[in-house]
Amino acid sequence: MYQKALLILATIALCAGAQKVAEYDYVVVGSGPGGGPLACDLARAGYSTLLLEAGDDQGDNPTYANLGNFEKAGSDVLSRWDFWVKHSDDQEREHRFHKTTWQLPNGTYYIGLDPPKEAKRLGKQYPRSATLGGCAMHNAGVCSLPQDEDWNIIVNKTGDASWTAQNMRKYLAKIEKNLYAPTGSAAHGFDGWLSTTDSDLSWTKNESLPATKIMKELAKLLGHKESDATTLAKTDILGDYPNRDQISSLYSMVQHQDRAGKRSSPNNYIKATLSDPKKYPLTVQLNSLVTRVLFANGTKLPTAIGVEVMTGQSLYKADPRHKVGTKGQTSRIMAKREVIVSGGTFNTPQILKLSGIGPAEELKKFGIAIVKELPGVGENMADNYEGSIIGIGQTPAGTFTPVGAPGLTTAIFKTSSSPKNRNIYTWCGPFSFEGFWPGFPENHGPNQYECAMVHIGPKSQAGYVHLTSADPQDVPDINLNFFKNNGDQDLQEIVEGANLLRKSWQAAGSTVLPFNELHPCPGTGAGNCTDAAQREYIRDQTYSHHATSTCAIGGENDRMAVLDNKFRVRGVRNLRVVDASAFPVVPGAFPVLPTYMISAKAAEDILAEAKNQS
Structure with a gap:
């Protein structure tokens, strides 16, 4: 205090003397x-x-102080700046975005594709944080x-x-106050201002947990032994390794927070x-x-x-x-x-x-x-493309508590079409995160399971921020121009990532399977849609905040x-x-x-x- x-x-002291220079x-x-x-x-x-x-x-x-409340913080009117952005100049494509936001005459929002006639189209929400510490x-x-x-x-x-x-x-x-690595580790700092912790992976020792089975299968799909999955999941994601950018593996998620x-x-x-x-x-x-x-x-x-x-x-x-x-x-x-x-x-x-x-x-x-x-x-x-595969199991695949991100499987991997380096960062678990709109996220219940994806190294870099006036209070015109350049390559990489992650789900076990996938391949079959259909969905529904x-x-x-x-x-x-x-x-x-x-x-x-x- x-x-x-x-x-x-x-x-107050500075503002009181605002007339002085x-x-x-x-x-x-x-x-x-x-x-x-x-x-x-x-x-x-x-x-x-x-x-x-x-x-x-x-x-x-x-x-804001408790990191586990980040979704609430992102929606909080006390700090939120709403930028209503475009993803392209294609109006038909823009109107296919499922979470398009519209404002009604009474000031409330309609989210979706069929708004009332009196609704005003705002676009795609891209919230930024105006508070001491910014978007952090x-x-x-x-x-x-x-x-x-x-x-x-x-x-x-x-x-x-x-x-x-x-x-x-x-x-x-220099900046890090590492709370998880052995003291003195050369790759880290221990006296800085930024506390970093890794995730609680005790759940991975439960061999009967469906989430553990999915994790093991993912390790196998990434070229490792299933028996090594628990050890691989503890790998320091901030570690300094030879050929680090080519290593497809499981990792422990690291966040800037303390152990509490x-x-x-x-x-x-x-x-x-x-x-x-x-x-x-x-x-x-x-x-x-x-x-x-x-x-x-x-x-x-x-x-x-x-x-x-x-x-x-x-x-x-x-x-x-x-x-x-x-x-x-x-x-x-x-x-x-x-x-x-x-x-x-x-x-x-x-x-x-x-x-x-x-x-x-x-x-x-x-x-x-x-x-x-x-x-x-x-x-x-530039911006990372973000998306996910999300489904509803017959029973829960795992449990999730936000502190320290337990219950999450984290991986970075290279898809076959990537020209050089790892290109997909994913975290999988019993949660739902599908982008940004007023009031996000949508909770699909205890049986939900998602692998969120961030695409690394997007090839297209064609976005812009243009003035709408000379008034500093006005919000600029923002168009991310997703997939404008080399879009087919980026889309293929993301689809390959989704296909690999979907395969890992099939190891969840009979009590959970089949997953009723919500997107990008709706239904209960693992191969019920084509790569072309997935590319179309991802192109239209991708979101971002980087x-x-x-x-x-x-x-x-x-x-x-x-x-x-x-x-x-x-x-x-x-x-x-x-x-x-x-x-x-x-x-x-x-x-x-x-x-x-x-x-x-x-x-x-x-x-x-x-x-x-x-």
Whole structure:
């Protein structure tokens, strides 16, 4: 409670003096996995740092503090920003999405394909979290590492060897407070701010449990002995192994939480930093929507000197609590050294464009003066494809308790059509998760069983985030353009993943079988639909929540590159971007841990540069 009171007082004090121009060494916009830890690192190095967050603080709210409540957190109006996105430009395809959301005149939602005539189409819900800690406060906390080539692509683009996969592991060790590996394990860290735990696998010793039988069969299908399945399931998913990206195997799921199931996130790190204000000069300002970056007049290169901020609750129109016409108090905050934008894959490009940095034609369209033309801002968006096979058994296949994810079989594997590396991350168990819509998820009862899939290394990277106006409260136009490029290859890989997982279900035993599959192959037969039918279903019903790459790092000769190897906005001084938008490609299966890692790298780069300037 002391830390929360301290945070509230710091926020009130700053807002009370909003008419005065405040000044800090660094101004960080956004408190999520990129900006939150970075602001703490800068303050802990002795630099006065302001961290701006558009939402409030829900860190003590059990909905957010207990990781097992992540689905409730994702639907919670207290932090939710609703982005209504498109998956393609094909209107017929868009209207086939089963969870299309429509708003009724009374403000409630209709979910489905046959809305009442008076309903207004919203689209596909893509919730983001506006609260202290960002999307790390409503996610499932799943930790995984990118493929080595996801890091090495930055080396190839920029020539900077500090981005090699092996070197990037040191940032995992730096931030991690590992609670499951033997102390001193070289692949891990034990003194960082981010607690990591692995899953409880005691259930796998129960040979008669249908879920255990499925797990053993899956191990066999992945090329291992059934007798080794229990041991394989304990494999450290964050371990450092030779040829790691080619190994198809079972793994133990790792999440950023403590052993009691409490979420470990930037919120905790921020509170710990705020608890010693004399030592660490961090200031946090909540309910602060950044409207644009400010630039100096008359400089040879555009030079960031601060930000313009609108203060007030629920100012952004993605907030379902936003009231039409609500405006906040506007003020300016100055940065003596740098402005760092960490608003996330949707909001960072919006902020840059509103500041005059982006594609010239788009800026001209809305009367925004061009500060620096960078055509890549808001383009080349990438995302993992996500889907599942889900069925209803005749009896339960297992039991599920969310703390530590017991009851789940986790695997990463390579399908036969994958050109090189593992391409499917899956977790199987008695749960239901089928994407996002108001009020998700749908519970199908105790006999439900699902293998959720995340497709690693999507080939298509054609999404965009475009302005709809010059009003910073307006929500941008977002189109993920799923499967636009090389879509047949991606679809085939996902279908092959579904087929392999479906085979493993057949080992569940006579009390459970047959599964009544809900999708993508409805019915009770294991082979009752074709690959072509599955491809069609997956193309239309795929969802996602790992968007990246709208302000990507790239080389000097890359016209679409937005950032250089040190996160600096190209052609602009004293302005960086540190969040998931910086990745050239979506990093592995879950971007949250890689984003924590690049946050630590950015802090190291910024502090080294500051030292050289001293």
